Amino acid sequence: MSVRVVARIRPLVKSELEKDVIVTTGQSAAAVAESKEGKQKKDAQPTVVRIPNPKNPGENFSFQFNSVYGQIATQQELFDAEVAPTVKHLFNGFDVTLFAYGVTGTGKTHTMRGGKSLADRGAIPRLLSAIFRRSRKIEKDSQGATSVQVAMSYYEIYNDRVFDLFEPPEKRTPTGLQLRDNNGKTVVVGLTERPCTTLKDFESLYDQANVNRSTSATKLNAHSSRSHAILCVKLTVSNATMTRVSTASAIDLAGSEDNRRTDNNRERLVESASINKSLFVLAQCVEAISKKQHRIPYRESKMTRILSLGQNNGLTVMILNLAPVRSYHLDTLSSLNFANRTKKIEVKEVENEPLFKSMPKAAAMSTSGTSFQRQPLRPLATVHNTLSNNNDPAKSGKPAKAFAVFSDASEPHKPSARAALQPKVLEPRKRGSDALSSSNARPLKTARKNDSSKLVVMRDENENGNENKMSKQNIEAMIEKKVTEILASRALSDASHPPAPEINEQVQKRLAMLEQRVEDKENEGLNFLLMAKQHHVRGEDTSALKMYQLALPHFPNNEKLINKMLGLEEKLRLKREEEERARALPRSSMDGHTKNKLANKPFYDHNDLADEDYEDQPSTISAADSDWVYRPEEDYDSSFCDGLDRPRPRRSRQKGRNAGKSSANAKSKLKPMDKDVVAKQLEALKRGDLESLRRAGAGTAAATSSTSSLSGASLSSSSFSSSSSALQSSSLYQTHPSTTTNTSFSTSASNTRSRSNSATFATSSSADPSGLGRSSSSSGSAGPHTPRTQHLLRIINTRDVNKIKLLKGVGTKRAQVILNSLSSAMVNEDDEIVNGLLAGGAGLDVGSVGVGAGAGGGRGGAVGDERAVGGARTRVRNLDELAGLKGVGAKTVQNMRLGLAL
Numbered sequence: 084m085s086v087r088v089v090a091r092i093r094p095l096v097k098s099e100l101e102k103d104v105i106v107t108t109g110q111s112a113a114a115v116a117e118s119k120e121g122k123q124k125k126d127a128q129p130t131v132v133r134i135p136n137p138k139n140p141g142e143n144f145s146f147q148f149n150s151v152y153g154q155i156a157t158q159q160e161l162f163d164a165e166v167a168p169t170v171k172h173l174f175n176g177f178d179v180t181l182f183a184y185g186v187t188g189t190g191k192t193h194t195m196r197g198g199k200s201l202a203d204r205g206a207i208p209r210l211l212s213a214i215f216r217r218s219r220k221i222e223k224d225s226q227g228a229t230s231v232q233v234a235m236s237y238y239e240i241y242n243d244r245v246f247d248l249f250e251p252p253e254k255r256t257p258t259g260l261q262l263r264d265n266n267g268k269t270v271v272v273g274l275t276e277r278p279c280t281t282l283k284d285f286e287s288l289y290d291q292a293n294v295n296r297s298t299s300a301t302k303l304n305a306h307s308s309r310s311h312a313i314l315c316v317k318l319t320v321s322n323a324t325m326t327r328v329s330t331a332s333a334i335d336l337a338g339s340e341d342n343r344r345t346d347n348n349r350e351r352l353v354e355s356a357s358i359n360k361s362l363f364v365l366a367q368c369v370e371a372i373s374k375k376q377h378r379i380p381y382r383e384s385k386m387t388r389i390l391s392l393g394q395n396n397g398l399t400v401m402i403l404n405l406a407p408v409r410s411y412h413l414d415t416l417s418s419l420n421f422a423n424r425t426k427k428i429e430v431k432e433v434e435n436e437p438l439f440k441s442m443p444k445a446a447a448m449s450t451s452g453t454s455f456q457r458q459p460l461r462p463l464a465t466v467h468n469t470l471s472n473n474n475d476p477a478k479s480g481k482p483a484k485a486f487a488v489f490s491d492a493s494e495p496h497k498p499s500a501r502a503a504l505q506p507k508v509l510e511p512r513k514r515g516s517d518a519l520s521s522s523n524a525r526p527l528k529t530a531r532k533n534d535s536s537k538l539v540v541m542r543d544e545n546e547n548g549n550e551n552k553m554s555k556q557n558i559e560a561m562i563e564k565k566v567t568e569i570l571a572s573r574a575l576s577d578a579s580h581p582p583a584p585e586i587n588e589q590v591q592k593r594l595a596m597l598e599q600r601v602e603d604k605e606n607e608g609l610n611f612l613l614m615a616k617q618h619h620v621r622g623e624d625t626s627a628l629k630m631y632q633l634a635l636p637h638f639p640n641n642e643k644l645i646n647k648m649l650g651l652e653e654k655l656r657l658k659r660e661e662e663e664r665a666r667a668l669p670r671s672s673m674d675g676h677t678k679n680k681l682a683n684k685p686f687y688d689h690n691d692l693a694d695e696d697y698e699d700q701p702s703t704i705s706a707a708d709s710d711w712v713y714r715p716e717e718d719y720d721s722s723f724c725d726g727l728d729r730p731r732p733r734r735s736r737q738k739g740r741n742a743g744k745s746s747a748n749a750k751s752k753l754k755p756m757d758k759d760v761v762a763k764q765l766e767a768l769k770r771g772d773l774e775s776l777r778r779a780g781a782g783t784a785a786a787t788s789s790t791s792s793l794s795g796a797s798l799s800s801s802s803f804s805s806s807s808s809a810l811q812s813s814s815l816y817q818t819h820p821s822t823t824t825n826t827s828f829s830t831s832a833s834n835t836r837s838r839s840n841s842a843t844f845a846t847s848s849s850a851d852p853s854g855l856g857r858s859s860s861s862s863g864s865a866g867p868h869t870p871r872t873q874h875l876l877r878i879i880n881t882r883d884v885n886k887i888k889l890l891k892g893v894g895t896k897r898a899q900v901i902l903n904s905l906s907s908a909m910v911n912e913d914d915e916i917v918n919g920l921l922a923g924g925a926g927l928d929v930g931s932v933g934v935g936a937g938a939g940g941g942r943g944g945a946v947g948d949e950r951a952v953g954g955a956r957t958r959v960r961n962l963d964e965l966a967g968l969k970g971v972g973a974k975t976v977q978n979m980r981l982g983l984a985l
């Protein structure tokens with residue numbers, strides 16, 4: 084079953100005006116048609132959110148969800164339709180996860196916690212109220228034979244650290260509580276668990292804990308939650324024979340923030356970066372799950388580890404909170420895109436196994452304790468067997484069919500112990516609990532009539548001996564139908580998602596180790612660095628630069644870091660210039676042809692829309708079809724997760740060993756923060772002032788290469804000829820005529836300490852000054868680019884597979900290879916920074932550079948064959964660099980260029 088996603092649009096707040104409302108609700112085209120035919124009520128619950136295309140306001144995007152709640156929807160309506168139906172499943176042993184997602188100020192806390200008045204109470208207090216009500220009913224109906232215990236824990240993830248909200252802030256340890264994997268599930272170690280027997284108990288505990296939650300006023304929300312808050316309600320239902328434990332998790336995520344709009348100060352910025360990072364990782368997880376990738380980056384943030392979307396069995400409901408007005412336009416689109424992907428995540432609806440009273444004590448004990456654990460992952464076959472005795476191969480003589488787990492056709496056969504808790508009743512479908520089983524809703528595993536004419540009642544010999552009205556043939560037919568459906572839907576989804584590239588085991592291990600090491604270190608600097616990396620791969624260069632700047636004080640003199648920042652500064656500067664040029668272009672001076680060209684610009688510059696997820700709208704939308712339904716395959720911006728989930732070139736053993744040596748040899752540990760040095764470095768960096776940068780403590784090579792990066796691709800060969808050999812060999816794209824093009828990135832250097840990190844696409848195995856000359860003057864390396872070349876490079880640098888594949892002679896496969904090549908470079912570089920910092924701080928990769936030293940870069944070329952490119956080079960800056968990419972050659976470049984219509 085997929086995650087149930089419902090959208091809620093909040094009403095206008097004080098400062099907002101009706102005329103600025105751009106988000107509306109509606110029915111899908113199919114529902115409209117059905118209502119015209121009288122098959123559906125006219126006032127049925129809306130399922131579609133509509134929002135204008137920011138690039139063409141006359142055109143609307145439509146996003147369909149399980150349900151949509153407009154501005155006037157009340158807390159009661161939302162609860163009744165979305166949360167109340169999950170309660171009975173909770174009592175039947177299923178875990179329930181309910182989470183609110185949305186941009187800051189869109190109403191997540193209002194939805195989850197709500198206000199103090201009865202009408203304003205949010206989903207959480209209402210859920211608890213329903214739980215207590217049902218508990219009392221079960222206890223009463225069973226005349227005390229069944230008892231229900233409720234306990235809760237409540238914690239927040241603030242700046243990627245976990246804090247118990249039942250503990251006052253002054254008692255917190257700075258590092259927070261640790262997470263641990265337990266049977267494949269993440270548990271918080273040492274969390275307080277408080278029993279609560281009445282709603283009053285709960286309210287006082289909850290209110291008290293909320294005082295401890297980190298909130299602050301921001302420009303966008305006077306009471307902005309600065310943390311993700313996770314409330315876990317553990318339900319233990321016991322009778323004479325068994326105990327069943329299930330958990331309801333209600334999560335109020337912090338909202339993502341666009342810091343261009345917040346005016347956040349440093350503290351708020353750090354919080355915001357952490358919030359954005361975890362939400363970004365969440366988006367990556369969703370992306371990876373929906374693309375069926377092998378590696379889901381759960382471990383990259385604590386929130387995603389805990390939420391384990393797609394891993395947690397049971398029912399998951401996501402409430403997408405939206406603001407209706409224009410000022411949130413881009414954020415709203417981004418949230419809608421995210422939600423659109425989330426709704427495709429399949430979760431296994433698996434009930435928790437009951438613990439029978441006759442079980443060994445130790446096993447029974449394991450459900451109690453301070454850190455309770457959510458359901459362990461079980462293989463489908465096992466899961467299946469726990470659900471139905473009918474499928475026991477030993478009994479039926481047939482192999483167990485795992486797919487029955489997902490069946491929504493009829494209630495799965497429950498183990499006999501379950502009957503002791505709840506008498507099996509076949510109820511007609513009712514509105515309310517039906518909300519989850521409406522046409523496009525996630526069907527529930529409740530017993531129900533499929534159709535009055537085809538009533539199916541399962542035999543339950545172990546329960547109450549009800550008559551079996553389902554014939555063998557019926558069962559076979561059902562199974563056959565289900566298998567066909569599942570296979571067909573898999574085939575369809577496989578076709579729409581190209582198989583995820585294999586990430587080799589070594590790379591996976593390396594990533595996991597790196598994550599672990601960063602986690603263990605709890606190093607603020609490393610956190611900044613990782614956040615910067617997240618922003619960087621997302622194309623949010625301004626935020627990435629801010630994060631690198633925050634990281635710098637922790638690693639003063641770090642050449643790679645400085646280079647990276649310079650690269651970004653340069654990129655931003657160019658972007659600013661481009662924007663200014665575009666602004667300066669007088670509208671009136673545009674002839675019809677130019678205007679037309681701009682209007683029909685086939686490719687968007689990725690940099691124009693740094694963090695906009697929706698930029699790849701299909702260019703084929705006709706004006707008439709203005710209300711088209713959004714298709715996620717077309718919105719996918721491949722650069723979004725570039726660099727994290729793509730395979731990276733395997734490093735050679737030789738290289739690996741050398742890298743290891745380098746780490747071991749790097750004696751210098753992380754240097755203590757030297758604010759003065761850092762401040763001076765930053766100043767010098769801003770000015771591109773080589774001399775001051777050098778004086779401020781950065782290595783000569785870093786300083787020189789940094790300033791070279793500043794001057795970017797337009798450096799002439801003569802400016803290199805006056806440089807040292809180390810710089811010559813490191814700052815250029817070398818092409819040796821006698822060697823075939825080596826497509827991997829490389830760095831070479833000839834000086835251990837003063838290596839420049841401006842990497843090269845080295846194709847030479849020896850440093851050849853003449854090669855430098857050739858290379859630097861070869862086509863596209865130096866001098867201004869022609870408009871055609873500029874256009875081509877811009878397309879490549881979007882790192883958007885949909886755009887690149889359209890280039891002449893490229894196609895999807897080659898575009899993917901090119902992208903992999905680019906993103907490998909970027910990620911390797913980030914990893915190297917992190918690795919270097921973990922290994923020994925400022926002296927990054929010292930050893931490995933040393934290997935490449937000696938022969939004036941001779942071995943450097945060879946050793947460096949699989950090294951990452953440096954900061955500025957993650958952007959392809961000229962045709963030579965482009966030709967050096969994997970999957971491209973001079974001829975392809977030529978084709979690409981010539982195929983471009985200008």
Ligand SMILES: Nc1ncnc2c1ncn2[C@@H]1O[C@H](COP(=O)(O)OP(=O)(O)OP(=O)(O)O)[C@@H](O)[C@H]1O
Pocket residue numbers: 092093094096185186187188189190191192193194304306307308309336337338339404
């Ligand atoms: N459905 C609603 N009805 C009335 N007021 C609402 C509704 N939703 C949100 N609001 C109001 O909008 C404002 C912002 O809501 P809230 O604090 O819940 O946002 P948030 O998404 O939790 O923000 P953050 O992520 O910054 O914590 C509050 O003043 C809240 O009362």
